[in-house]
Amino acid sequence: MSETRLIHGFHAVTAKLRHAAADVREVLVAEGRQDGRMRDLLKAAEAAGVRVVVTDPKRLDGLAGGPRHQGVVARVAAQAKHVTLDDVLENLAEPALLLVLDGVTDPHNLGACLRVADAAGAHAVVAPKDRACGLNATAIKVASGAADTVPYVVVTNLARALREMQEHGVWVAGAAGEAEREIYAVDQKGPCAWVLGAEGEGLRRLTRDTCDVLARIPMHGSVESLNVSVSAGICLFEARRQRRG
Numbered sequence: 001m002s003e004t005r006l007i008h009g010f011h012a013v014t015a016k017l018r019h020a021a022a023d024v025r026e027v028l029v030a031e032g033r034q035d036g037r038m039r040d041l042l043k044a045a046e047a048a049g050v051r052v053v054v055t056d057p058k059r060l061d062g063l064a065g066g067p068r069h070q071g072v073v074a075r076v077a078a079q080a081k082h083v084t085l086d087d088v089l090e091n092l093a094e095p096a097l098l099l100v101l102d103g104v105t106d107p108h109n110l111g112a113c114l115r116v117a118d119a120a121g122a123h124a125v126v127a128p129k130d131r132a133c134g135l136n137a138t139a140i141k142v143a144s145g146a147a148d149t150v151p152y153v154v155v156t157n158l159a160r161a162l163r164e165m166q167e168h169g170v171w172v173a174g175a176a177g178e179a180e181r182e183i184y185a186v187d188q189k190g191p192c193a194w195v196l197g198a199e200g201e202g203l204r205r206l207t208r209d210t211c212d213v214l215a216r217i218p219m220h221g222s223v224e225s226l227n228v229s230v231s232a233g234i235c236l237f238e239a240r241r242q243r244r245g
Contacts, residue, residue, distance in 0.1 A: 003078035007140045008060075008069035010037050014044055015145030016076055021048035023077040030057040030071035041072060064137070083151040085161060088124040089168045096170050097239055098193035099232055101127045102158060102207045105198065110135070111142025112229035118146035120236035125150055126193075128158040162210045165193050174203050174211035175231055177224070183215045188239035196228050196235070 004025055007013060016024055027045050029038065031054045045052050063073050089096055099117045104110055110133055117125050133139065134154075140147040155161040162172050170191040175183070195211055197203040208214065217226065217234050226234075 004075045005078045005137070006063055006073055007076055007137050008064040008073045009141035009144075010041060010070050010072055011144035012137075012140045012147065013072050013074045014041055015148045016074060017041075017044045017048050017050065018145075019148040020076075021050060024048065024050045025075045025077070026051040026053055028053045028055050028060060028063070028073045028075070030060055031055060032057075033071045038071065068141075083124070083153050085124075085126070085153055085155070085164055085168075088151055088153060089165075089170070092123060095189070095243070096165075096168070096191040096193070097122045097236065098165065098170065099125045099236060100158070100162070100172075100193050100195040101125065101132065101197075101228070102195055102203050103131050103198045103201055104196075104228055105131065105133045107133045107136050107139035108142050109133075109198075109228050111139040111144075111147070112227075113232050114139070114143040114146040114150050114152070116229050116233040116236065117150045118143075120233065120240055122150060122236055124153050126153045126155060126158075126161060128161075129154050129156050159206045159210045162193070162195070162207070166212070172210065172212045173235075174208055174214045175217065175235060176203060176208065176214040177216050177219075179214040179216040181213065181215045182218050183235055183238055186213055186215045188242045192239055194232065194235040194239070196231055199225050199228050 027050055060069050060073050061067050099122050114125055135147060135152050165172055170193050172193045173186050174195040217231060
Protein backbone atom coordinates (compact mmCIF):
# COMPACT_ATOMS: atom_id res chain seq x y z
CA MET A 1 0.00 0.00 0.00
CA SER A 2 1.30 3.47 -0.89
CA GLU A 3 2.01 6.01 1.85
CA THR A 4 -1.11 7.25 3.59
CA ARG A 5 -2.29 9.74 6.19
CA LEU A 6 -5.36 9.78 8.42
CA ILE A 7 -8.30 12.15 8.45
CA HIS A 8 -11.28 11.96 10.78
CA GLY A 9 -14.76 13.36 11.36
CA PHE A 10 -17.90 13.09 9.22
CA HIS A 11 -17.44 16.34 7.28
CA ALA A 12 -13.81 15.69 6.37
CA VAL A 13 -14.31 12.05 5.36
CA THR A 14 -17.55 12.66 3.46
CA ALA A 15 -15.99 15.58 1.55
CA LYS A 16 -13.02 13.41 0.59
CA LEU A 17 -15.36 10.68 -0.67
CA ARG A 18 -17.31 13.19 -2.73
CA HIS A 19 -14.44 15.20 -4.20
CA ALA A 20 -11.46 12.81 -4.27
CA ALA A 21 -12.71 9.27 -3.71
CA ALA A 22 -9.72 7.84 -5.60
CA ASP A 23 -7.47 9.06 -2.76
CA VAL A 24 -9.41 7.14 -0.08
CA ARG A 25 -7.83 3.77 0.72
CA GLU A 26 -10.28 2.66 3.42
CA VAL A 27 -12.79 4.02 5.92
CA LEU A 28 -12.80 2.78 9.51
CA VAL A 29 -16.05 3.21 11.45
CA ALA A 30 -16.99 2.57 15.07
CA GLU A 31 -18.94 -0.61 15.68
CA GLY A 32 -22.40 -0.04 17.11
CA ARG A 33 -23.00 3.35 15.50
CA GLN A 34 -25.94 3.14 13.12
CA ASP A 35 -27.48 6.63 13.05
CA GLY A 36 -28.43 8.58 9.94
CA ARG A 37 -25.06 10.28 9.49
CA MET A 38 -23.27 6.95 9.60
CA ARG A 39 -25.70 5.37 7.13
CA ASP A 40 -25.18 8.29 4.71
CA LEU A 41 -21.41 7.98 4.99
CA LEU A 42 -21.53 4.21 4.40
CA LYS A 43 -23.66 4.79 1.29
CA ALA A 44 -21.10 7.29 -0.01
CA ALA A 45 -18.27 4.83 0.61
CA GLU A 46 -20.17 2.04 -1.12
CA ALA A 47 -20.95 4.26 -4.12
CA ALA A 48 -17.25 5.15 -4.39
CA GLY A 49 -16.17 1.52 -4.06
CA VAL A 50 -14.15 2.24 -0.90
CA ARG A 51 -13.48 -0.52 1.61
CA VAL A 52 -15.16 -0.05 5.01
CA VAL A 53 -13.76 -1.60 8.19
CA VAL A 54 -15.89 -1.80 11.34
CA THR A 55 -13.70 -1.55 14.42
CA ASP A 56 -13.55 -0.82 18.15
CA PRO A 57 -14.02 2.89 19.02
CA LYS A 58 -10.90 2.69 21.20
CA ARG A 59 -8.85 1.82 18.13
CA LEU A 60 -10.21 4.94 16.45
CA ASP A 61 -9.23 6.94 19.55
CA GLY A 62 -5.65 5.77 19.04
CA LEU A 63 -5.61 6.50 15.33
CA ALA A 64 -7.14 9.97 15.69
CA GLY A 65 -5.18 10.94 18.78
CA GLY A 66 -8.28 11.25 20.94
CA PRO A 67 -12.05 10.69 21.02
CA ARG A 68 -13.11 13.56 18.72
CA HIS A 69 -13.24 11.46 15.53
CA GLN A 70 -17.08 11.11 15.66
CA GLY A 71 -16.74 7.41 14.98
CA VAL A 72 -15.09 7.64 11.57
CA VAL A 73 -11.47 7.67 10.41
CA ALA A 74 -10.26 7.39 6.83
CA ARG A 75 -6.90 6.34 5.47
CA VAL A 76 -6.15 8.50 2.42
CA ALA A 77 -3.27 9.11 0.03
CA ALA A 78 -0.43 10.84 1.85
CA GLN A 79 0.30 13.53 -0.69
CA ALA A 80 -2.36 15.89 -1.94
CA LYS A 81 -1.90 17.28 -5.44
CA HIS A 82 0.68 20.07 -5.36
CA VAL A 83 -0.96 23.35 -6.37
CA THR A 84 0.98 26.47 -7.35
CA LEU A 85 -0.09 30.11 -7.59
CA ASP A 86 0.11 29.87 -11.38
CA ASP A 87 -2.28 26.89 -11.29
CA VAL A 88 -4.80 28.98 -9.36
CA LEU A 89 -4.47 32.24 -11.30
CA GLU A 90 -4.23 30.95 -14.86
CA ASN A 91 -7.81 29.98 -15.65
CA LEU A 92 -10.10 31.98 -13.37
CA ALA A 93 -13.49 33.02 -14.72
CA GLU A 94 -13.67 36.04 -12.40
CA PRO A 95 -11.24 38.39 -10.63
CA ALA A 96 -9.03 36.50 -8.21
CA LEU A 97 -9.95 36.45 -4.53
CA LEU A 98 -7.21 34.98 -2.33
CA LEU A 99 -6.65 34.57 1.40
CA VAL A 100 -3.01 34.70 2.55
CA LEU A 101 -2.08 33.61 6.08
CA ASP A 102 1.13 34.90 7.66
CA GLY A 103 2.22 33.03 10.78
CA VAL A 104 -0.96 31.09 11.53
CA THR A 105 0.31 28.09 13.50
CA ASP A 106 -2.91 26.81 15.11
CA PRO A 107 -4.54 24.06 12.99
CA HIS A 108 -7.97 24.98 14.37
CA ASN A 109 -7.51 28.49 12.98
CA LEU A 110 -6.29 27.15 9.64
CA GLY A 111 -9.29 24.83 9.37
CA ALA A 112 -11.67 27.66 10.22
CA CYS A 113 -9.99 29.91 7.64
CA LEU A 114 -10.40 27.25 4.95
CA ARG A 115 -14.07 26.95 5.84
CA VAL A 116 -14.54 30.72 5.62
CA ALA A 117 -12.63 30.84 2.32
CA ASP A 118 -14.91 28.19 0.86
CA ALA A 119 -18.03 30.05 2.02
CA ALA A 120 -16.80 33.31 0.49
CA GLY A 121 -15.78 31.66 -2.77
CA ALA A 122 -12.08 32.42 -2.37
CA HIS A 123 -9.96 30.78 -5.04
CA ALA A 124 -7.15 29.66 -2.72
CA VAL A 125 -5.61 29.93 0.72
CA VAL A 126 -1.88 30.68 0.60
CA ALA A 127 0.54 30.10 3.48
CA PRO A 128 4.32 29.82 3.94
CA LYS A 129 6.05 26.50 4.42
CA ASP A 130 7.65 27.73 7.67
CA ARG A 131 5.87 29.40 10.59
CA ALA A 132 2.64 27.64 9.66
CA CYS A 133 0.89 24.57 11.02
CA GLY A 134 0.32 22.85 7.69
CA LEU A 135 -2.74 20.95 6.54
CA ASN A 136 -2.88 18.24 9.21
CA ALA A 137 -5.78 16.03 10.34
CA THR A 138 -7.04 18.59 12.86
CA ALA A 139 -7.14 21.39 10.29
CA ILE A 140 -8.90 19.13 7.80
CA LYS A 141 -11.55 18.13 10.35
CA VAL A 142 -12.21 21.73 11.42
CA ALA A 143 -12.45 22.76 7.77
CA SER A 144 -15.59 20.58 7.47
CA GLY A 145 -14.84 19.55 3.89
CA ALA A 146 -13.34 22.83 2.69
CA ALA A 147 -9.84 21.30 2.65
CA ASP A 148 -10.96 19.38 -0.44
CA THR A 149 -12.66 22.29 -2.19
CA VAL A 150 -10.30 25.24 -1.59
CA PRO A 151 -6.75 24.91 -2.96
CA TYR A 152 -4.14 25.24 -0.20
CA VAL A 153 -0.98 26.71 -1.71
CA VAL A 154 2.26 26.35 0.27
CA VAL A 155 5.03 28.78 -0.69
CA THR A 156 8.68 28.87 0.34
CA ASN A 157 8.92 32.66 0.53
CA LEU A 158 5.73 34.56 1.33
CA ALA A 159 6.98 38.02 0.30
CA ARG A 160 8.09 36.63 -3.06
CA ALA A 161 4.70 34.96 -3.50
CA LEU A 162 2.97 38.30 -2.83
CA ARG A 163 5.13 39.94 -5.50
CA GLU A 164 4.16 37.16 -7.92
CA MET A 165 0.51 37.92 -7.22
CA GLN A 166 1.16 41.59 -7.93
CA GLU A 167 2.80 40.66 -11.23
CA HIS A 168 -0.47 38.87 -12.09
CA GLY A 169 -2.37 42.09 -11.41
CA VAL A 170 -3.60 41.10 -7.95
CA TRP A 171 -4.01 43.97 -5.46
CA VAL A 172 -2.50 42.83 -2.14
CA ALA A 173 -4.21 44.20 0.99
CA GLY A 174 -2.89 43.55 4.48
CA ALA A 175 -5.16 43.60 7.52
CA ALA A 176 -3.53 45.69 10.26
CA GLY A 177 -5.25 47.06 13.35
CA GLU A 178 -3.21 50.27 13.37
CA ALA A 179 -3.88 51.17 9.71
CA GLU A 180 -5.64 54.48 9.03
CA ARG A 181 -7.81 53.19 6.18
CA GLU A 182 -10.80 50.93 6.89
CA ILE A 183 -11.32 47.76 4.84
CA TYR A 184 -14.53 49.26 3.40
CA ALA A 185 -12.46 51.97 1.71
CA VAL A 186 -10.32 49.41 -0.16
CA ASP A 187 -11.50 48.77 -3.72
CA GLN A 188 -11.89 44.99 -3.96
CA LYS A 189 -13.82 44.70 -7.21
CA GLY A 190 -10.71 43.66 -9.13
CA PRO A 191 -8.26 40.82 -8.37
CA CYS A 192 -7.50 40.99 -4.66
CA ALA A 193 -5.59 39.09 -1.98
CA TRP A 194 -6.20 39.66 1.73
CA VAL A 195 -3.17 39.00 3.95
CA LEU A 196 -3.82 38.25 7.61
CA GLY A 197 -1.44 37.48 10.45
CA ALA A 198 -1.98 35.51 13.62
CA GLU A 199 -4.10 37.11 16.33
CA GLY A 200 -1.91 39.23 18.60
CA GLU A 201 1.23 39.05 16.44
CA GLY A 202 -0.16 40.47 13.22
CA LEU A 203 1.79 40.70 9.98
CA ARG A 204 5.56 40.36 9.85
CA ARG A 205 7.46 43.49 8.78
CA LEU A 206 8.50 42.19 5.34
CA THR A 207 4.96 41.02 4.67
CA ARG A 208 3.58 44.44 5.63
CA ASP A 209 6.11 46.22 3.43
CA THR A 210 5.16 44.09 0.42
CA CYS A 211 1.42 44.80 0.63
CA ASP A 212 -0.05 47.45 -1.69
CA VAL A 213 -2.27 48.77 1.09
CA LEU A 214 -2.91 48.22 4.79
CA ALA A 215 -6.42 48.47 6.19
CA ARG A 216 -8.18 47.82 9.47
CA ILE A 217 -11.47 46.31 10.54
CA PRO A 218 -13.19 49.04 12.61
CA MET A 219 -13.79 47.85 16.17
CA HIS A 220 -16.74 49.30 18.08
CA GLY A 221 -16.50 47.46 21.39
CA SER A 222 -13.92 46.83 24.08
CA VAL A 223 -11.96 43.99 22.43
CA GLU A 224 -8.85 44.96 20.50
CA SER A 225 -8.61 42.09 18.03
CA LEU A 226 -10.53 39.25 16.42
CA ASN A 227 -9.69 35.63 15.72
CA VAL A 228 -7.97 35.34 12.34
CA SER A 229 -10.80 33.29 10.83
CA VAL A 230 -13.37 35.90 11.87
CA SER A 231 -11.23 38.66 10.37
CA ALA A 232 -10.81 36.61 7.19
CA GLY A 233 -14.57 36.24 6.87
CA ILE A 234 -15.15 39.98 7.28
CA CYS A 235 -12.54 40.87 4.65
CA LEU A 236 -13.53 38.24 2.09
CA PHE A 237 -17.26 38.89 2.35
CA GLU A 238 -16.65 42.62 2.00
CA ALA A 239 -14.97 41.79 -1.31
CA ARG A 240 -18.02 39.77 -2.32
CA ARG A 241 -20.35 42.60 -1.26
CA GLN A 242 -18.45 45.09 -3.41
CA ARG A 243 -18.47 42.77 -6.41
CA ARG A 244 -22.22 42.28 -6.18
CA GLY A 245 -22.69 46.06 -6.16
